[in-house]
Amino acid sequence: MALDTKDVAKIAHLARLEVAESELAHYATDLSNILTLVEQMDAVDTTGVTPMAHPLHMSQRLRPDAVTEADQRDAFQTNAPATENGLYLVPKVIE
Template sequence: MSLDASDIEKIAHLARLEIAPESIERYAADLSNILDLVAQMDAVDTTGVEPMAHPLHMSQRVRPDRVSEHDQRELFQAIAPLTEGGLYLVPKVID
């Protein structure tokens, strides 16, 4: 796909970018090359290829799930203006 100067100006306007007039041709060539590469990748037959969640087949190191702090809910709620059933009560802000 080949982009011309008017395409680059439209894209720059939509993206709210200011591009120097002398750079427009270079941007057109660079974006055209990127779009050509995308078209090449789109043309590859991927039938039967299983999607991967991550490109590397590695297992995640997971830390042990253990308590690192003790429960301080009662301490924090003791200084709160209003609480009920372990929840903080706040003024209604939407009618």
């Protein structure tokens, strides 16, 4: 599967990554090479094989619906780039 620069621009947007116009060709080559490697998978017929999402045969554990964590908002927000009154600040979303 060969990707062109238009494909890369679309994927980069989906992944919310800014990719400069000048970098698109380089990523298109790299991603195409990786997808060529990946397409070796097509050599094997997997019709009817149950997909394996996870190595352990287990179901999700449930726990009682009770508060188990203490409020550490202030501690967590010390790592935030911008906060005010306990809120995370981002550029204006609604005009």
